[in-house]
Amino acid sequence: MKTILILGITTALVLAGCSSPSTPTQSAPATTAKSGGYYLDDGPEPSPPANLDAVPDAVPRDEPLHRFANRPYVALGKPYTPKTARRAHREEGVASWYGKRFHGRKTxxxxxxxxxxxxxxxxxLPLPSYARVTALDSGKSVVVRINDRGPFHAKRVIDLSYTAxxxxxxxxxxxxxVRVESLDPAAYDTRGEAxxxxxxxxxxxxxxxDNAQQLLDxxxxxxExxxxxxxxxxxxxxxxxxxGPYPSDDAAQAARARVRERLDLNAVLVRRD
Incomplete structure (x- = not known):
């Protein structure tokens, strides 16, 4: 399999955060300067949205993997082999973030x-895929959609968006x-709830x-x-x-009879373990 070589733009910046699908590059991590400003002038736009806390988490859904972005590649002389299937993944390490320096560029x-x-x-992790990221100091967690490569920095395991x-x-x-845990879209309903x-x-x-939603309504x-x-x-x-869920098979069978009586529809019992 062909390995893609990624060239650094400068030794200070490491690699630019976004690129074409055939040349995945790193999102440069944002760190705050000692003076209180953002690293290399990264950060929010002059007037960031006021309701960032209301931005919903990503909703895990079944998506085809990107054709090119999951090939082996090299960044800063180190080879990486992305996963080509969605399997259980769990790791702990340091999370950084990237902001306006890369806003609007391609991932x-x-x-x-x-x-x-x-x-x-x-x-x-496969592109695209989903993960739950939990801050170890506070216990707060978010669900994000992974669509970019990086960070290529010792001990850093993930770069989050500004809002995340x-x-x-x-x-x-x-x-x-943080703790990073991959999520299986099949374990979530379409509202993103486990x-x-x-x-x-x-x-x-x-x-x-839309047809499923019509039946649900x-x-x-x-x-009722x-x-x-x-x-x-x-x-x-x-x-x-x-x-559901129903407390027993008998309760589910009774509900099945009501569905048949009121809507003339046949339902089947399923179990989630």
């Missing part, structure tokens, strides 16, 4: 970097120790999300469902409409 995946989105750069770093509370410090375990009813499965109205007792689960590229 290693070819997407445009948005410092106000919930994204991140990682040296080897803001939500973890380490903008002024420039870095903090799936509960137990017995459920699956009432339908659709290739289109219909079920909610006809059965409580919030949180139904969801759309994205699995194997299908949007699956599920009700």
């Amino acid at each position: 290693a995946s070819g997407e445009v970097y948005d410092m106000y989105a919930m994204t991140a750069a990682h040296p080897t 770093a803001h939500k973890l509370g380490y903008l002024k410090r420039g870095s903090t120790r 799936l509960q375990e137990g017995v459920f009813l699956q009432v339908g499965a659709f290739s289109r999300a 219909r079920l909610t109205q006809a059965l 469902l409580d919030p949180g007792s139904s969801c759309v689960v994205l699995s194997d590229k299908l949007h699956r409409v599920q009700l």
Whole structure:
């Protein structure tokens, strides 16, 4: 397999944070200067949004891996071999962040970097993929979509977007120790909430999300469902409409009978372990 060589722009900057899909480069970490200013004038725009705390976490969803951005490459003389499948990954180390110096430039995946989105750069996790990043000092956590490469710096394991770093509370410090855990999109519903375990009813499965939502709305109205007792689960590229969880198989069977009686629909029991 061809290995891509990444050339440094300057020894001080290490590597620029964004690039074309065929030449993934590093997001330069932001650290604060002793005077209190941002490193190399990185940081927010003159008038950053006032509601960054309200920016929702990334929602894990099943996406095809990038065709080129997961090939082996070399950065600062060190070879990296990205993962080419989404498998469990957990590590602890230092997180940094990058801001306006790279805002609007292309990431290693070819997407445009948005410092106000919930994204991140990682040296080897698949592009794109999702991870939960937890600050070890505060316990705060965010879910980010990984769409860039970096950081290529000793002991640093991930670079977060400006907003993600803001939500973890380490903008002024420039870095903090974190735990990074990869997320399986199949373990989340389409709202980005972790799936509960137990017995459920699956009432339908659709290739289109809007069709699944229409059925969910219909079920909610006809059965007078409580919030949180139904969801759309994205699995194997299908949007699956599920009700539950139920405390027992008997309770699920009773609900199945109500679905058949009121909507003339057949549901099947499914278990999440």
